[in-house]
Amino acid sequence: MSKLKKGFIVIMTAFVLSLGLAGVSTEEASAKVWKGKPGTLYVTWYADGYFSNYVTISKTFTQTQPGYENILAGVKANSKAKGSFTAYLQKKSGSKWVTVKTVKATRNGYTKLSYFKAQKATYRYKFVNTGSKTRVNYTFSVEQAI
Numbered sequence: 001m002s003k004l005k006k007g008f009i010v011i012m013t014a015f016v017l018s019l020g021l022a023g024v025s026t027e028e029a030s031a032k033v034w035k036g037k038p039g040t041l042y043v044t045w046y047a048d049g050y051f052s053n054y055v056t057i058s059k060t061f062t063q064t065q066p067g068y069e070n071i072l073a074g075v076k077a078n079s080k081a082k083g084s085f086t087a088y089l090q091k092k093s094g095s096k097w098v099t100v101k102t103v104k105a106t107r108n109g110y111t112k113l114s115y116f117k118a119q120k121a122t123y124r125y126k127f128v129n130t131g132s133k134t135r136v137n138y139t140f141s142v143e144q145a146i
Helices: 003-021
Strands: 029-035 042-051 054-056 072-079 084-093 096-106 109-112 122-128 136-145
Touching: 042 054, 072 084, 072 096, 096 109, 096 122, 122 136
Parallel strands: none
Antiparallel strands: 029 042, 042 136, 054 122, 072 109, 072 136, 084 096, 084 122
């Protein structure tokens, strides 16, 4: 192997390692978040995109209205693979995210992700492709009291 080829391999290896050390994920994922038309008591937030390994829905939401502690959410997904992926509802606790609910969501169809024990806190959803790393396309929605 030539010195030029060895040098290139060393430089590329260092670059890839530096990405990992910097906390940059090289996993394939995409998400777009948008706000729906507000209702009388709630607003619906949507996110759609795809993931091969995992994706965290960047829109966090805070339950603040007394009497509206329910989180009404769902995900519609499709993939070439059969089976499921894991959906985690996480609650912010200090500087960490703690999982409060785990659901096996179908890769092809609609899954309800609602949670009826929400407290006044900040929440987010994280989807993890378990088993096969085949791409999953999704549309996610969550209603938030206003």
